[in-house]
Amino acid sequence: MRATAAEESQSGNLVLLCLASWAIPGAGHLWLGRRNKGLIFLVALPLMFAIGLALRGRLFPFDFSDPLVLLEALADFGMGATYFLSKALGYGAGDVRAVTYEYGNAFLVVAGLLNVLVVIDAYDIAVGRK
């Protein structure tokens, strides 16, 4: 059975919504008119990520030979545009000698994972589950 034009358009919008929500934390909620939620995510998640960088946390590389590093890299990648911007500006090298190194990693990883939850929440709202 072929999808109708309206269904294709709707699924295209959903993909765009999820991409926007991933790239800019809270953008999906702002798009859907959930302004307060969107603004909280827009401020809290990048701030949490920035604190992680300030604590000398590391943005892990996609190293397929080390599963734990790969998982941390995937979690960091969850922050979308903030992740790429930080990489481009040279942040996230990490300093394993710093006292706050592990705290920094915890902030970076959890910020990325929370953003993935935010994307899923935006998707659920868009399809009418919430």
Add this chain to the structure above:
Amino acid sequence: MRSHLLLLVLFAFFVSLVFATIAKDDVREQVRLGAVMFAGFIACAIALGWLMYPLPL
């Protein structure tokens, strides 16, 4: 910023804020859930910290 307790409080605050915002739609419920989660994080961390105090034995 090197205080472990302060960093723990900051971490608990952000996680509670985001979880409460995702889980509830009403502002009053968000504040209530966020406060409970935040208090739970801090209480558990302090309790576990004291439990680990004698380690290594």
